[in-house]
Amino acid sequence: MGEWKSTAEVAIIGGGIMGASTAYHLARRGCTDVVILERDLLAQASTGLSAGGIRQQFSHPANIRLSQEAVRVFERFEEEFGVNVEFRQVGYLFLAQSEEVWQEFLTNVEVQRRLNVPAEALTPDEIKHRWPYLNVEDLRGGTFCAEDGYADPYMAAMGLANTARRLGARIEEQTKVTGIQIEGGQVRGVETTRGPIAARVVVIVTGAWGREVAQMAGFDLPVLPYRRQVFMTKGFDPIPKPVPMILDIEPAFYFRGEGPGLLMGMSDQEELPSFNTNVDYSFLERVIEAAVRRAPILEGAEILRGWGGLYDITPDDNPIIGPLPRVEGLYCAIGFSGHGFQQGPTVGRVLAELILDGQTDFDLSPFAHDRFDHLQGKGETRVV
Numbered sequence: 001m002g003e004w005k006s007t008a009e010v011a012i013i014g015g016g017i018m019g020a021s022t023a024y025h026l027a028r029r030g031c032t033d034v035v036i037l038e039r040d041l042l043a044q045a046s047t048g049l050s051a052g053g054i055r056q057q058f059s060h061p062a063n064i065r066l067s068q069e070a071v072r073v074f075e076r077f078e079e080e081f082g083v084n085v086e087f088r089q090v091g092y093l094f095l096a097q098s099e100e101v102w103q104e105f106l107t108n109v110e111v112q113r114r115l116n117v118p119a120e121a122l123t124p125d126e127i128k129h130r131w132p133y134l135n136v137e138d139l140r141g142g143t144f145c146a147e148d149g150y151a152d153p154y155m156a157a158m159g160l161a162n163t164a165r166r167l168g169a170r171i172e173e174q175t176k177v178t179g180i181q182i183e184g185g186q187v188r189g190v191e192t193t194r195g196p197i198a199a200r201v202v203v204i205v206t207g208a209w210g211r212e213v214a215q216m217a218g219f220d221l222p223v224l225p226y227r228r229q230v231f232m233t234k235g236f237d238p239i240p241k242p243v244p245m246i247l248d249i250e251p252a253f254y255f256r257g258e259g260p261g262l263l264m265g266m267s268d269q270e271e272l273p274s275f276n277t278n279v280d281y282s283f284l285e286r287v288i289e290a291a292v293r294r295a296p297i298l299e300g301a302e303i304l305r306g307w308g309g310l311y312d313i314t315p316d317d318n319p320i321i322g323p324l325p326r327v328e329g330l331y332c333a334i335g336f337s338g339h340g341f342q343q344g345p346t347v348g349r350v351l352a353e354l355i356l357d358g359q360t361d362f363d364l365s366p367f368a369h370d371r372f373d374h375l376q377g378k379g380e381t382r383v384v
């Protein structure tokens with residue numbers, strides 16, 4: 001730990017992909033008196049535990065745009081940040097079983113294509129032809145985008161954080177924020193376990209802990225933590241590589257290639273919100289059932305290990321991004337509902353613009369903090 005400095009222009013609470021990206025974008029624009037305050041170590045919470053998926057196939061145009069810009073960043077990440085995040089554009093394949101979901105997929109593809117996402121709708125026969133190991137008997141169809149893929153989320157966050165640090169930003173790990181100081185409708189700074197920091201701008205990017213940190217400033221935002229489990233198999237040759245990210249959206253099951261093996265995960269729709277991240281091996285049985293139903297050959301795969309992490313979920317599965325009302329200088333970006341890793345690069349850019357210019361070209365209205373009392377239509381439907 002370096003020397004403690006008790007002032008900063010901008011104090012960023014949370015050292016995941018959102019905090020790292022925001023610090024980077026601020027520093028890149030010359031605002032270098034920035035500090036990231038991270039309770040533990042950088043990128044070890046949801047960011048480091050995520051499946052690393054990067055896709056442009058969303059239902060909501062705002063999510064498509066966030067990810068579209070991020071895909072371009074991931075494509076040239078090494079050039080800009082000097083780190084190889086192993087971005088593999090092996091595609092994302094979404095599968096629909098029911099007519100209702102299939103019709104939604106077809107509508108989504110039209111929206112995606114209007115925004116220049118090269119997504120295609122596939123019949124079950126076309127799916128079987130390209131991925132013969134999949135059982136397509138119960139499918140109505142699927143959608144595929146070859147530009148989608150996955151990257152190493154830990155390396156990506158560290159690449160952004162280290163570049164921010166090189167540009168002058170400070171990073172204080174093992175520093176928990178315990179209070180947000182507000183006076184006369186203006187943010188004054190934060191209190192931490194290592195002392196106070198005076199700052200005129202405070203950014204809350206604490207993921208699953210977004211609600212409790214926003215409460216420090218008097219806001220009750222509807223962001224709840226939910227455990228999500230991921231399992232990795234031992235090397236598994238019977239399925240030819242590369243294996244795209246394959247999402248069976250109705251059972252909320254997915255798998256993709258990971259080194260010589262496979263990585264698979266599933267959302268337990270019945271699980272209540274909590275901060276529990278233990279691995280539940282009885283749940284693994286249900287994951288394997290879903291896996292074998294979709295790809296019977298997976299019966300022969302052996303599980304190597306599993307881990308649990310937290311999604312930060314809002315009522316419409318869309319994040320809350322932007323300034324908070326009545327308190328000058330307070331911003332947040334939380335509630336990414338399972339797709340925040342990939343959106344980090346764009347969200348950091350947008351937050352830096354809001355902070356430095358007071359505006360951004362990105363339409364944040366779908367992500368407004370006060371939308372929940374009058375939610376109209378669906379939020380994001382492509383969630384797993």
Ligand SMILES: Cc1cc2nc3c(=O)[nH]c(=O)nc-3n(C[C@H](O)[C@H](O)[C@H](O)COP(=O)(O)OP(=O)(O)OC[C@H]3O[C@@H](n4cnc5c(N)ncnc54)[C@H](O)[C@@H]3O)c2cc1C
Pocket residue numbers: 013014015016017018019037038039040041042043044045046047048049050051052053054175176177178205206207208209213228229230265308309310311312333334336337338339340341342343
């Ligand atoms: C199993 C799993 C799979 C996922 N798969 C994908 C995927 O394929 N693609 C995708 O895009 N997203 C995925 N996600 C979601 C993604 O991981 C998150 O949306 C994203 O990492 C959120 O980043 P963040 O910076 O907001 O949060 P985090 O990475 O959780 O960072 C928040 C940080 O705030 C810190 N903090 C909390 N309270 C305080 C405090 N009081 N003081 C100081 N620091 C504090 C925490 O320690 C933490 O490090 C997945 C998540 C999980 C759990």
